[in-house]
Amino acid sequence: MGIWRDIKGTLLPFWITLGYLFTKPATIQYPEEKRTPPPRYRARIVLTRDPDGNERCVACHLCSAACPVDCISMQAAETEDGRRYAAWFRINFARCIFCGLCAEACPTLAIQMTPDYEICNRDPLSLVQEKEDLLIDGCGKDEEYNFYRHSGIGVVNPRGGNEDENAPVNPKALVP
Amino acid sequence: MSDLLLNLALILVKLGLIFAVILSMAAYLVLAERKILGRMQLRHGPNRLGPFGLIQPVADVIKLITKEDFVPDQSDKWLFLFAPGLTALTALLSFVVVPFSPPLAIFGRELPMVVCDLNIGLLYFLGISSLGVYGVVIGGWASNSKYSLLGAIRSLGQLLSYELSMGLALIPVVLTAKSFSLTDIVMSQADWPNLVRHPLAFLIFLVSIAAESKRTPFDMPEAENEIVGGFHTEYSGMRFGLFFVGEYINLVILGSMLTVLFLGGWHGPLLPPIVWFSLKVLFVAFCFIWARGTMPRLRYDQLMHLGWKVLIPLALLNLLVTAAVLLALKG
Numbered sequence: 001m002g003i004w005r006d007i008k009g010t011l012l013p014f015w016i017t018l019g020y021l022f023t024k025p026a027t028i029q030y031p032e033e034k035r036t037p038p039p040r041y042r043a044r045i046v047l048t049r050d051p052d053g054n055e056r057c058v059a060c061h062l063c064s065a066a067c068p069v070d071c072i073s074m075q076a077a078e079t080e081d082g083r084r085y086a087a088w089f090r091i092n093f094a095r096c097i098f099c100g101l102c103a104e105a106c107p108t109l110a111i112q113m114t115p116d117y118e119i120c121n122r123d124p125l126s127l128v129q130e131k132e133d134l135l136i137d138g139c140g141k142d143e144e145y146n147f148y149r150h151s152g153i154g155v156v157n158p159r160g161g162n163e164d165e166n167a168p169v170n171p172k173a174l175v176p
Numbered sequence: 177m178s179d180l181l182l183n184l185a186l187i188l189v190k191l192g193l194i195f196a197v198i199l200s201m202a203a204y205l206v207l208a209e210r211k212i213l214g215r216m217q218l219r220h221g222p223n224r225l226g227p228f229g230l231i232q233p234v235a236d237v238i239k240l241i242t243k244e245d246f247v248p249d250q251s252d253k254w255l256f257l258f259a260p261g262l263t264a265l266t267a268l269l270s271f272v273v274v275p276f277s278p279p280l281a282i283f284g285r286e287l288p289m290v291v292c293d294l295n296i297g298l299l300y301f302l303g304i305s306s307l308g309v310y311g312v313v314i315g316g317w318a319s320n321s322k323y324s325l326l327g328a329i330r331s332l333g334q335l336l337s338y339e340l341s342m343g344l345a346l347i348p349v350v351l352t353a354k355s356f357s358l359t360d361i362v363m364s365q366a367d368w369p370n371l372v373r374h375p376l377a378f379l380i381f382l383v384s385i386a387a388e389s390k391r392t393p394f395d396m397p398e399a400e401n402e403i404v405g406g407f408h409t410e411y412s413g414m415r416f417g418l419f420f421v422g423e424y425i426n427l428v429i430l431g432s433m434l435t436v437l438f439l440g441g442w443h444g445p446l447l448p449p450i451v452w453f454s455l456k457v458l459f460v461a462f463c464f465i466w467a468r469g470t471m472p473r474l475r476y477d478q479l480m481h482l483g484w485k486v487l488i489p490l491a492l493l494n495l496l497v498t499a500a501v502l503l504a505l506k507g
Contacts, residue, residue, distance in 0.1 A: 010471075017216045017470045026218045 036115075039141075042100045043117035045091055047110055047131065048140035055135065056110035056147060059086040063102035063111050071095035072102055072111075083148070083155045089131040094124040108147035112140040190291045194271055202424035203233035209424075209465045216469035236417075243413035248319060251410065255318035260411065260418035263311030267425035270304045273297035274432045275359045277442050277450045290359060297358040298350065301433060302343055305388060308426065309335045312390070312397060315419070316407035327406025330476055331397035334387055337483025338394075342384035344491035345377040348498040349437050362441030369440030376494045378438045380487050385430040387479065390423065391464060393471035394479060431460035 028035055037043070050056050059076035071094075077087040103113050121127050139145075148156045150164060160167040207222065207229060214221025222229035247256055275290035294300050309331055316328025350356060352373060353364035361370075371378050387394040398406040408419045435441060435456040442449030444456075474482070 013470045014466065017466065020216045020218060021212065023215075023218060025215065025220050027220050029220065029223075 037117060039115065040113075041115035041117065042098045042103075042113040044093070044114050044119050045096065045098075045102065045134065046112055046114055046136045046140065047089065047134045048112055048136060048138060050146040050148075051139060051144060052146060053137075054083075055085055056108045057086050057089065058084040058108055058110070058147065058152070059089075060084075060107065062105040062107065066101040066105035068099060068101065069095045069097055081155055082153050086131060089134060091129050091134060093119055093127040093129060109140065109142050109145050114140075187291060191272075194291060195268070198268065198271060198425055198428055199421070201428055202421050203237070205424045205427060205461055206236065206420075207232050208461075209468070212462070212465050213469050216466075240414050240417035245413040245415060246410075248321065248410050250320045252318040252320065255314050256410075257415070259311050259315030259318060260415040260422070261311075262314065263308060263422035264418045264425065266304050266308035266311065267422045267429060270301055270308075270429045271432070273300050273358055274429070274436060275362055275441065276432070276453045279359075293357060293359050296356045298346060298356045298361070298437075301358075302339075302346075305429075306335065306339060308422075311419075311422065312407045315411065316397075319407070319410035321410050323403040323405070323409045324407050326403045327397045327399070327409070330399075330403075331390065331407065333476065334390070334394065334396060334479060337480050338384040338387035338487070341380050341483060341487035341491045342388065344488065344495055345380040345384060346437065347495050348374045348377045351498060351502055358436050362436055362443070365440040366443055369443070370438045371440070374438070374494070374498065376490065377498075380491050380494070381434065381438065383482070383487060385434060386464070386467065387483070389426055389430050389464065391427070392468040393474045395473055396476050396479065399473060427461055427464055428457065431457040431464070434460050 048056055057074075059074055061074065061076070064070070064072040064074060071092040072090070074089040075087040076084060078084050098113070100113050102111050106112075119127065146156075149162055151162070153159060156162075210232075211221035211223075211229065222232040225231040225235055247253055272291045273294050275293065312331045313328045316324040316326075316331070319325070349361060349370050352370070353361040355361065355364075390397050396402075396406075398408070400406075403409070408416055411419060432453070435453060439456045439460075441456075442453045444452035447455075
């Protein structure tokens with residue numbers, strides 16, 4: 001019966017919207033209610049330190065090369081013992097698209113994404129953050145990793161002296 | 177002489193009261209609509225300004241007043257400026273004949289609780305409500321924009337489709353009340369509201385006033401997503417606000433007409449008459465908002481089809497049957 005179907009089709013939606021009227025809204029009222037983002041949420045970028053408390057960043061420029069919007073820039077420098085570090089390190093959060101490619105590219109786990117998403121600002125210039133703003137005291141997501149204890153030039157241990165390394169081979173010894 | 181002056185003063189006082197009540201009611205209907213629609217879509221609606229967003233209408237008015245009052249270059253300037261006023265004015269004028277409470281006896285005088293109890297109140301309402309379309313049509317025409325013109329044409333076509341069935345649905349009511357005066361019509365519903373006596377006429381009138389109010393499912397003249405707001409596309413600031421507020425005043429008027437004609441006006445147990453009247457009006461307004469949250473928009477030709485091929489024959493049939501029954505009862 002066409003007409004009964006039409007009447008049902010007209011009246012049933014009213015019942016449904018009335019039901020929704022008495023359902024709790026799905027809205028999260030942001031400034032008052034905040035959702036806890038998951039731990040792997042990609043928001044503000046930080047520079048972490050290794051377990052010894054030294055900077056992890058070796059200024060290899062891989063993050064700035066990986067960055068699709070070119071928002072990371074730095075200047076490499078070297079200490080007396082040959083350890084590389086960034087003389088200055090700058091992230092322009094006004095350009096950053098929080099894609100996480102920099103954190104993926106980082107060989108030393110220095111640059112990491114955090115769930116701190118509240119970095120909106122009326123002044124775009126204040127979103128350009130320097131190394132002092134980016135560097136944190138902790139290790140971030142990996143509490144143990146220390147680049148120089150696994151590879152690299154002899155900063156912590158003599159060259160090739162780490163546990164999972166072999167001593168450097170003398171190429172002249174390989175000559176037949 | 178003093179009698180005349182007193183009557184005049186009373187009418188002015190009643191006018192002022194109604195003006196204030198209707199305007200604030202319209203403002204808060206906007207808020208109520210936004211809140212109810214929001215809740216139906218699992219949102220909160222406006223809730224930032226004051227408790228439950230109760231100051232929102234004030235903010236809206238301030239925003240509308242401080243906006244630029246833009247007049248398009250190629251428009252018919254005077255008609256363009258005049259049209260929104262016409263819409264709001266005709267909407268307000270209708271309320272003159274609506275009785276919202278039985279006559280009150282004060283100081284030994286009988287004080288009718290209606291601004292002006294015309295003996296042809298119903299005809300007056302029908303006439304004024306048709307005039308209201310002129311605001312829309314003139315506004316749409318004077319804007320000199322294709323969308324506005326389309327909206328104006330649609331509202332005219334809509335008027336032609338619903339007006340006849342609306343008038344025809346009211347004749348059974350007049351037949352039973354034996355009067356065109358709205359007060360008499362309410363009096364005639366003392367034991368049974370007309371909703372029970374004329375259910376078919378009630379349904380036809382309900383659909384017709386839904387079309388008259390230009391709201392979903394019959395909001396083709398505005399149709400934001402087809403013709404960019406229709407007749408008020410070119411309007412900005414408080415002129416748009418007048419169209420907007422006119423729509424909500426119209427909602428109150430149509431709600432009170434439905435109450436007066438079919439829902440028994442101020443009649444009801446326990447509560448005082450004026451409370452019953454307001455409750456019924458608010459309930460009708462809620463139903464309109466509810467329908468807006470529920471129904472999709474009809475197509476232009478679907479409304480014409482509904483009006484001419486369904487509502488008018490039904491209304492005529494209903495009129496015939498009612499008249500025959502009344503004649504048989506009398507004879």
